[in-house]
Amino acid sequence: MKPLVVIGFLGSTLDGSKFGPSRWNKWRPSVGITMQEDLRVDRFVLLHGTPHGRLAEYVAEDIASVSPETTIDLRRMDFKNPWDFEEVYGKLLDFARAEPFDPEVEDYLIHITTGTHVAQICLFLLTEAHYLPGRLLQTQPSRGTVSPVGEWNTIDLDLSRYDSIATRFAVASAESQSFLKSGIETRNAGFNGIIDEIEHVALRSKAPVLLMGPTGAGKSQLARRIYELKRLKHQVGGAFVEVNCATLRGDSAMSALFGHRKGAFTGAAADRPGLLRSADKGMLFLDEIGELGLDEQAMILRAIEDKRFLPVGADKESAADFQLIAGTNRDLGEAVASGIFREDLYARLNLWTFTLPGLAERREDIEPNLDYELDRFAEREGQRVSFNKEARQRYLAFAISSDARWTGNFRDLAASVTRMATLSPRGRIDVDCVDSEVARLRKLWLHANAVDDGLASLLSDEALAALDPFDRVQLAETVRICRASRSLSEAGRSLFAASRARRTSANDADRLRKYLTRFGLDWSAVAKN
Template sequence: MAKRTVIFGLLGSRLDGAAHDRRWDQWRPTVSLFQHDDLEPARLVLLSQTQEGRLAEIVAADVRSVSPNTAVEHVPVRFKDPWDFAEVFRVLDDVARAYPFDRDNEDYLVHITTGTHVAQICLFLLVETRRIPARLVQSSPRSTRGSQGNYSIIDLDLSRYDALAARFAAEHREGVDFLKAGIATQNAAFNRLMERIEHVAGRSTDPILLAGPTGVGKTQLARRIFELKRRLHAVEGSFVEVNCATLRGDHAMATLFGHERGAFTGATARRDGLLRAADGGLLFLDEIGELGLDEQAMLLRAIEEGVFLPLGADKPAKSRFQLIAGTNRDLAADVRAGRFREDLLARIDLWSFALPPLAERREDIEPNVEHELARHFAQTGRRVTFAAEARARFLTFAASPAAVWRANFRDLGAALTRLATLAPGGRITAPLVEEEIERLRAGWARLEQPRVDSPSAATDARGEPLDRFDAVQLADVLRVCRESRSLSEAGRTLFAVSRTKKASSNDADRLRKYLARFGLDYESARASDS
């Protein structure tokens, strides 16, 4: 048995409400739907506002007169403001939720020609999300026959969306490809990471943290995220970039947050600062772990509230920007050591992506080699290729544990630049590859940390032998000095516990005295080998 057709529609207070005596000469969307021979609705579910009761009665009577087999069911709705999206959606969604749909026996159509635009959009959304299991029906006055008009049924069945879905998928693939600089990477973890970043780049303006050792491509990725956002119309302002390791003291505050004229000696003019330059755009703070604690506090406020205080200003300045932070330090360890604010880490950790080192993506070395050679060609106009044997040798070495790729893409890029530049006649030969492998090995070996197997053999700065007890302690103190930006900072880290107990009054002094016992001061401690 064919299913019964049921039409849902809002009473159109304007279009359905023609002057009484001339109403049959005019197109009235709701009534006209029931004047078509090929559409035989068993029921009209007429949604109308309480104050429109009289018009609802007239329309219902006229529907029954042109289509005697149609029953009319009145459903009252109440919009305080028919242009308020949230309210209209809620009211219509309540109607949908309460309605006893019987899909086995009934076929539903939702008429979207009547009601405010807001109501029409809400009905569309309810059908599209299947909260109302229906197709849409749209009517229009264009017709050769009087008041009857025309109608068309729009099926939002998701299979009809295949073409659209395919478009979205293609766009997503393009975005991911763009982030990967068109390199056909194979590493599953890396590819998943790029897919995730593509999603986030298009949808979020929250901070992004890019972590990973030096040379894994954090800076390059930050620039590409910005470019991608520009293509997706997700950002309007500019890309502003600074390496926090280059910012020190007053200069750090002024560079980031700007300053008034005369804010400090030499401040002859007022300056906006990088945060304001990034307004509406993207601020990339590389090596964010190098930022001082005061700058961190100001930055947090700027991210959360969009305001900050330029140096020497008495009124806060405003800027809204997306932050991408880069780090090759373990920021959680910095928080534990009191060098990084926990609240700032929590805020920038919202989207945090750890880029894997090249040694963990050995299957990606080959596509990256191709990419580097293509880049060399683009830059120099000189096409360089590997001799077959040379290529196999290089790739085998590159993927072996002997290749540590300490500086990641910087090492790989440098190796290929040397090979391409030296290649006789544009051909990279086997001997050239052997020479390069030796060079890479030697370079990495120089940077390997010498192992102290027996700390008891250690000596102090004056060459005096040390007890194992002192050597172990001194080694850690030196490490903290190297990782700190000042004597006071190192002191704070080393005496963090006694500080909270107020047991020691001057950490810096205590550290200075400790170092002096071994013939060291802070500067020489910082410069010490590990």
């Protein structure tokens, strides 16, 4: 057997006793370790502070008397504040690094029964991290009898051997991630990876979080779920305060964010605490933070860093301790380069940045979100609506196809489901309802994405929807040239100038006429618009 080394703190209270025979009727942890019949201690490293030097020598003498084979190694370790976690951990880490441990030659037990709670925690952490290469040793007095020996057992830190613990941890982790996704079984690997990272950051950091992504990608809902998760874990006690910075303009922005004092400006009839003050001990979500003015940005930066800000018209600062989540659909890096966003604020926000993909980038998540939106409708309206099989298949086929633009992202999907559910009074969405909704979405996206290219006055909505983007750009330029020309021939010469120079003869007017005919147009219809 390899020699056994025990490392532990002297218990200034538990190891203390009056000198005399009566001390052997008391359980003293450090002495009791060396009195165990089934535990041979070859060396005992006993850590103690200078004020307890005499007690350490006293305990060492008693150990020598009951276990002559044990070498006592008294080590002095003083702390300015034994309850300062950083100081205690640092000095124990220095001790661990300096100690010539050799697990091939010796076995080690780390005694965590004695010492302050901070010292015990630090010993646990250093052992778990293998800075102290041993097992944890715990002792206690014998039950039902008075004995100086007591009882001992070791704690195995190899958690991989405990399937039930590992399973419970995995379940708890999965529940947190599912919570952030509102229970939606999302399938997109990239999005799930983002949520996994956000869950880790949310529960381990109070630093600002920046959520980027297009409008309707779910930034606001995710921010609220982060808050609710932290509240469940008792990490926040205040309110969730949300503000869309795009709605804040001029002098009212300062007042809304930082509050004002009565009489600070015309109309300030009473004190106003402001949104930052309302978020004290809670969470502040500044959506579209890129729309804030530079002055407001400067004050937000100070509020994040110093937890202090100056209300409008006040001569005394206010304080608020909140966690900030910021949302934006802007590229803040470009905004900094353009001079409309402060570089120092961007640097402060950019510690934890997560970019949420739009719905068109997560088409495999449309089906589970479809069910989620039906559940939301049922909760909101008190009526359960579902698809029939063929209607569901037809809607999903369109929704995941490239024809579905989803320019409004999840807002478009939520509105689409609400329309279909509302227009299905019998509780079943059928194929006709789906066809009508698909046509409505096509028209919605057509108008949303349309530019004034002159085609809307020439072609029907159905004809425009049937155009490939390539053909639309080409046709729009053709129409522009036609309207700037006095005749069909002049327009043809302008449009085909390069190609006609390479031919001996050309009828540009006829060529242009045939091109327009492909789209059901003629020169007179185009030229008069």
